[in-house]
Each structure stands twice: as C-alpha cells, then as structure tokens.
Amino acid sequence: MQLVVGEDTLDLTNTSLVMGVLNRTPDSFYDKGSYFAFDAFLKKAEALVLEGADILDVGGVKAGPGDEVTEEEELDRVVPAVEALSKRFDVLISVDTWRARVIEESLSAGARIGNDISGFADPGYLDAVAKARGAVVATHIRLRPRVKDPNPIYSDLIGEVKDFLMARVKMAEEAGLPPLSVMIDVGFDLGKTTEQSLALFDATEEFARLGYALLVSASNKGFLGESLGLDINSRREASLAAVALSMIRGARIFRVHDVRGTRRVVDTLSAIFDPKEWGQRFKEHKSLD
Template structure:
C-alpha cells in the first residue's frame, strides 16, 4: 500500500520537495562511530567525506558529534567543538541542507547560528529548551521515538502495543513542536529503529511505516547498517549495504520520503528508480 506523503519539508526557508525521495547522508565527527570507526573524525577527512556525499546526491547532510549508543562520556564543550566548526565549514563550502544530530539545545542553537537547518533529536525532545531553540531559529526538527534515553542500553524492551505506542509518542511530540511555534512542514517523524527495540520490533515498525505517514508529517527512516538489518540476515556491520537499501525501499513504498543513509549513491539510485516506476504506474 502506498500512502501520499506530506508535500514538503521547510527548514529555515529552504523548501525540500518531499513528494520525491530525499536522501540524508551521514557525516559523523565521532572517533567511535559504530560504522566508520572514526574514519572521518579528522577535519580534512570529514570535509572530503561530505564532498563525496554531496556529489553522490545527498539532499541533506546529517552532522553528529556523539554516537547514539553507549560509550565514553562526551562533554557538552567537546560536542560543540566537534560539531559547530564542521557545520560552519559545510555551510560555507556546499549548497546543501544541514541537519545536526544532537539532543542538546545548546548544540542546536550554536549549530543554527553556524548555518544548520534541522535539529535531528533522537531523544524525543528530552531537553525542554530544544523546541524553543528550533522555533526561534525557524528550523525543522526530527522527532524520534526512544524508550529510555540516548546512550542507555535497553536490551529487553517490552511494549503492550508496539505500533500504537510509537505512533502515539510521535503524535504527541509533533503536537509539542506545533505548540512551540513550528509548522507541520517543519516536523519530521522517525520511528527510531534499534532505539529501545529488538530486531522483531524494528521490523514490525518498518512494516507499519504507513501508520506514521498517516499522521501527516514527513517521515524519516534510518535503516542504514542498523543492528536489526544485520541480525535479520546474520550480517556484520560492513556487509549490510544492500539490505539497508532494501529496507529503505520498503519504507518508501509505505510513504516515507526521507532516508538517512551511509551509501548515498546506492540509495539515491534505488529510491529514484522506485519513484520513477511509481510515477509511471
């Protein structure tokens, strides 16, 4: 079943046509990333990586300074040092929408001042000032479902009704964003695969993507090299490219239009092919 997506995404005056697939390239400035293991932590390598993402067709570049999973503590000042100069450099060099993967309002504020457009918050707006900062900067935000908190292990999550819980959580977070002054085209929803979900739970949420789309906001899916993809097929992190794209394709057919991916070129080609087929049907 294909569901009509929200028509546009607006972030600080930039309008992205969400009737077509939008690919968000991942640009981590973390020394302990689960996927690249810090390969792009050095500033010159980071910028070269972003250049490659843009050339491969990224509509959005998502810059993060702290990984979502457990690891050594990263102070607020260290996160700012990792992220803000990176945002400033990308904004100066490339004509691309910039998302900042942070759950701290202080990092969001500084990043918006440096040229970012979107706050990608996996905490579900755990920082009470986050939405106020986003609204003041006319930024878009990603509301993500998580059961506990970022960087906290959640090995045995239980839900009485998984899909209804996640849909209800994100509907409430979207309402919070609207109440803070953001418009519907500035609110993006993300089911949060692997964040307090088992593999079977993440698969069930992927299959129910259309339920999130029905809420009327742009929907982002982050399937790229995730644990649920690897566990489903018994694949190590470096072996999950094709499966990640296949999972993104399923979400596209269920109405999602934003895709956070490591392999931007592969995702761009696969999703654009699906879009062309759908348009000709």
C-alpha cells in the first residue's frame, strides 16, 4: 500500500491521506461558491491545513452541468491559486481538471497531482503529468464531465468499472508514470444511479485488491442523501460513516469537505488496528484473487 509522487513514497499501510476539497467555482454543488473570492479561498485553505489535510484539491470547474467555463477562465481560477498555496503550505496540491493545458500549467505552479474525472480524455494530459513526475487519479465516468446521464445502464457494473480503471492505469503507465503513481476512483454519482453507487461502494474491497491506491470521493454525494432522505446540508455523519467503512475495506485516500472529522476517523482507525494487522489483512485480501 504505497503511493509514489515524484521522489516521495508514501506508505499507506496503516494510515490514510485526507484530501480537502477546495473549490474556486461560483456554482459548486456543496459550498455554492463560498470560497470563489481569492481571500476567502486562501482562508479556507489555511483552515483545511490546520484541520489535518494532507492534500488540497483545487477545482476551477464543477463536474456537473452548468455555465460554460473556457480553458482561459479555468486557468485564471486555478493557476494563481496553486501558486499561492504552494508558497504557503507544505502539503500536496492536487488539481481537479480534465484539461491537459490546465494540469500542465498547474504542475509548473506547484501542483503534484492531476485529479481527472474524465478518464484522461485529453490526449496530452498524461504526458504532462509524466513529464512533471507527478501522480494522477483515474476516475470512472460513463459519458463525460458536465453532461447529464439520467439513465445509466450497465450489463456488468463492477466488471465494467474495473476494466475502465485498469485501462486508464495502463494508459498512465504507457505515458511513463510509475504504476504506484496512479490512484483509482470508482466515481460515485458520475454516470451512476444511487443503487449503482451503493453497489460500487459495497465492492470497495474488490477495488482495493487491484493493487493501486484507492481514492474514495463520497463526501456529501447524492447517493448518500437519496439513500437516507438527507438534504445537502445534513450528510456529514453519512459521509464520515462512508470514510470509516471504506478505510476498513482497503481505501486509503479520502476526498472530503469535512477534513477535521475525517482526520479523526482515519486516525482513530489507525490507532485501533496495529500496523502488522493492517498488513496481514491486506495480504489475506490479496490471496483471495
């Protein structure tokens, strides 16, 4: 259980990385643009770091449908933000973008991870990350970002998502990225119904056994809200429960809005389980293949 980011190797056997969501969008689904202004953005970043974030995930365009955001607009939102963060904080910086030019310029400004929900649709994306010796998140999506997918149909949900992710891992390796520099994310709510997202969550152990750091992005997602009848402002406990259960099942990176709560959950689990036990549990999981 390792993640390689350039010259750094992070041992995730008995610990987890908390990735704080840090939007520079006026229309994000959860914070509704609360941190779009640059000063507010920096204050939020400082708060997330103090609360225990290992990674700050900067996004300039929301994943769902909305007003068009040009490449130049995204660059203006993201690159100065990354540069400011890299000068202020000693944490990993990730950029949530599917555009090759945005990730290239963000990496030059101090980012180290490309979080691409499109499945590397932009041909130059992986080359840019490999050249900068960064790391990537490969996320499953059925169509493409910003496009409604109201009736997603799969003949074999788990198998299709696995195949998609492993194909993206291969793409990353062929571009020159080390295998352990690729994280995988099943993409809850991205071209999935609530039932499909729940089925993918239930299969967390299967995805953890694939041998790549598994990132879970369930925080305040619609599938949690719809399952429990909770509105967007009432999903904190459900989100933390998802973190705890998925960590026990092998996930090690959590993209979240509530950094403080998530930090406490993952640190508690790490304290409860001896490092040797975590390692043995993972070996036992691997032996089931």
